[in-house]
Amino acid sequence: MTDTVKLSTVLSAMSYALDLTEGQPRGHVARSCLLGMRIAEQIQLSADERSDLFYALLMKDAGCSSNAARVFQLFGGDDQNAKRGLWERDWRKWGEMIAYALEYTEPEGPPLERLRRLGALALRSNQRELFEIRCDRGADIARALGVSEPTALAIRAMDEHWDGGGYPTGLRHDAIPLCARIVGLAQVVEIYWRRGGIDAALDVARERGGRWFDPGLVSAFCSLDPGDRVWLDLRSESLSDAIASAEPIERAIRADESRLDRIAHAFALIVDAKSAFTYDHSNRVAAISEAIATDMGLSAPERIRLRRAALLHDIGKLSVPNRILDKPGQLDADEWEIVKRHPHFTHEILARVPVFSEFAYDASCHHERIDGHGYHRGVQGHGLSVAARIMATADIFDALSAARPYRDAMPLDHVLSTISEGRGAQLCPATVDALFAVTLRTTGGLAPSA
Secondary structure: OOOOOEHHHHHHHHHHHHHHHOOOOOOHHHHHHHHHHHHHHHOOOOHHHHHHHHHHHHOOOOOHHHHHHHHHHHHOOOHHHHHHHHHOOOOOOHHHHHHHHHHHOOOOOOHHHHHHHHHHHHOHHHHHHHHHHHHHHHHHHHHHOOOOHHHHHHHHOOOOOOOOOOOOOOOOHHHOOHHHHHHHHHHHHHHHHHHHHHHHHHHHHHHHEOOOEOHHHHHHHHOOOOOOHHHHHHOOOOHHHHHHHHOOHHHOOEOOHHHHHHHHHHHHHHHHOOOHHHOOHHHHHHHHHHHHHHHHOOOHHHHHHHHHHHHHOOHHHHHOOHHHHOOOOOOOHHHHHHHHOHHHHHHHHHOOOOOOHHHHHHHOOOOOOOOOOOOOOOOOHHHOOHHHHHHHHHHHHHHHHOOEOOEOOOOHHHHHHHHHHOEOOOEOHHHHHHHHHHHHHHHOOOOOOO
16 A cells, blocks of 8 residues: 555645644644645746655644743743744734733733743743754654755744744845745745635735745735635645645655654654653654564564554644643643543544554554543453554553653552553553563563563
8 A cells, every 4th residue: 555655645644743733723734735835836946846845844843842841831831822822923023022922921820920931931042942942853853754855954944034033043035945935934824814814814924024024935925816726725625635736746755664664753753752751752662562562473564553553652642732741740620631632633643644544543542441441432442452452551661661740750660560450450461461571571570470
């Protein structure tokens, strides 16, 4: 099947995960891509440049999770709301910046704490840091996927502004790569189109032209007729078909087995970057799952499928704000309900991807339990595949072994004792036994008897 699947098909479906962590409605990245490619067509960009731009547009928010924790530290409220609101105001203007800061900074906090955070936000160094983290990480992830260097550079510079007032470097005019200038314009006009239609999109382009945006690109965008096909494409129920049509056919990249592994690893990095407490969690769960599967005698194809599912099992966690992920105390009922929804989003995202849909259900079952008391479906043991059972055991082993904002990492003997207590009720006995066998071989005798 991978012989016929394009990289763009996979990335356009996976982009919905990026929309979650940016606080944008689903389809933001896809619609931004359509707008950017229409602008490229309007200025007659070459096929090579359109290919570079196409992947930059699809991966523009690849680094968005990496600054989520810092956004939470600075604002103290909901990082996703703060991220979304940033593009809905012209933060280059003092009045707009103050209004934005007042709306999103510690909205329910004490006055002195709000004042402290407002002072920190006013520092240009802190503003630059937020963009720098996001843009550098996004470019690095694009490179890890094996796309072109111009694509990576476009992602890094997409938040630069025409007059030099953007970030992270303060580039001006033609020093900003052309593809980056198009990405910067497309992502903002998409937001305003969604809020107020064609007129709102054209108005923001004209108003920020010459400051945020390249005047030539603004002129090309504003020359689009109200009946232009792009406005219909933006409202399409099948954005993936419109995306497929926008890609330069002769530059299409196939998603072979090696590239699918790269995609799974890249999105694992995106997920784990959201919080310092989940750093490398997905990779560890994948490694533990594969070790358990090997001990249980699963075939090589089954292990490959399992490894990818384990790498992507927490992709739905991009929907959880850092005020919850990084909360040092106990979660309240509403916060816990938000956490419990993340496996639903894992399934929803992966089910959209042709080559990942086959393990979407299993990946979303990593918090289910044999006795049916897990979440989010409450599936009992007979409804859980071997792969789902393995991931559940691997996930809890790594979660207990790592530090969390509310506790330190547990010693290995305590971790194994806790897992042993759940054997047969919460966790599949065969997967627990395999985990103990793997642990025994790697630690030299710490695993308790089953």
